[in-house]
Every structure is written in structure tokens, then in C-alpha cells.
Amino acid sequence: MNGRNFSTGNAGLDFMITFLQGRVQRARSGELxxxxxxxxxxxxxxxxxxxxxxxxxxxxxxxxxxxxxxxxxxxxxxxxxxx
Incomplete structure (x- = not known):
């Protein structure tokens, strides 16, 4: 897993990781x-x-x-x- 390009082989887990990364990025940017x-x-x-x-x-x-x-x-x- 190198940031954005990763795959665990589990679509649900991939979605959850991507979703959480987006939330963390929004929290760090002050968008909240x-x-x-x-x-x-x-x-x-x-x-x-x-x-x-x-x-x-x-x-x-x-x-x-x-x-x-x-x-x-x-x-x-x-x-x-x-x-």
C-alpha cells in the first residue's frame, strides 16, 4: 500500500480505506x-x-x-x- 495506489483484494476493505483517507485529508485541510x-x-x-x-x-x-x-x-x- 503506497498511498493512493493499493489493493487488498477485498473491494469493501479498499472502499473503506479510501473513504477514511479522504476523511483524514479533509480534516487536515480545515474543510470541516x-x-x-x-x-x-x-x-x-x-x-x-x-x-x-x-x-x-x-x-x-x-x-x-x-x-x-x-x-x-x-x-x-x-x-x-x-x-
């Missing part, structure tokens, strides 16, 4: 940092979703308060007054 980058994107996305949720809750509360004010104004309205 992609996983860390993906985790960072997931965390950033979760923070953005949380911020959007908080903003939506605040807007919903403000709209609900305004809707109640308008509803109360309509219920108590008469021809000669304004709210």
Missing part, C-alpha cells in the same frame, strides 16, 4: 470548519427569529390597544361629540 459555520448561521437565525417575535408581540399589543380604543369610541359615540 464548514460545520462550525453552519452552527453559527443557525444561532444567528435563531436570534433573528427571536427579535422578530418580540417586535411582532409589541406591534400586536399596540394594535390591540388601539383597536379597543376605537371600539370604545364607536360604542359611546353620538352625533355631537368626538373621541
Amino acid at each position: 470548519d464548514r460545520g462550525a459555520s453552519a452552527v453559527e448561521w443557525v444561532i444567528i437565525s435563531a436570534v433573528v427569529v427571536a427579535i422578530v417575535g418580540v417586535v411582532a408581540a409589541v406591534i400586536n399589543a399596540a394594535l390591540d390597544k388601539g383597536a379597543h380604543k376605537v371600539s370604545d369610541c364607536i360604542e359611546g359615540a353620538d352625533a355631537g361629540s368626538t373621541c
Whole structure:
């Protein structure tokens, strides 16, 4: 076995050795940092979703308060007054 050109006579074992050599080469090259980058994107996305949720809750509360004010104004309205 001299690196890439080898044969054990067992196709399954040859495949496993080639596969593991590729994994080792990727680990040494730093290519596995992609996983860390993906985790960072997931965390950033979760923070953005949380911020959007908080903003939506605040807007919903403000709209609900305004809707109640308008509803109360309509219920108590008469021809000669304004709210």
C-alpha cells in the first residue's frame, strides 16, 4: 500500500480505506470548519427569529390597544361629540 495506489483484494476493505483517507485529508485541510459555520448561521437565525417575535408581540399589543380604543369610541359615540 503506497498511498493512493493499493489493493487488498477485498473491494469493501479498499472502499473503506479510501473513504477514511479522504476523511483524514479533509480534516487536515480545515474543510470541516464548514460545520462550525453552519452552527453559527443557525444561532444567528435563531436570534433573528427571536427579535422578530418580540417586535411582532409589541406591534400586536399596540394594535390591540388601539383597536379597543376605537371600539370604545364607536360604542359611546353620538352625533355631537368626538373621541
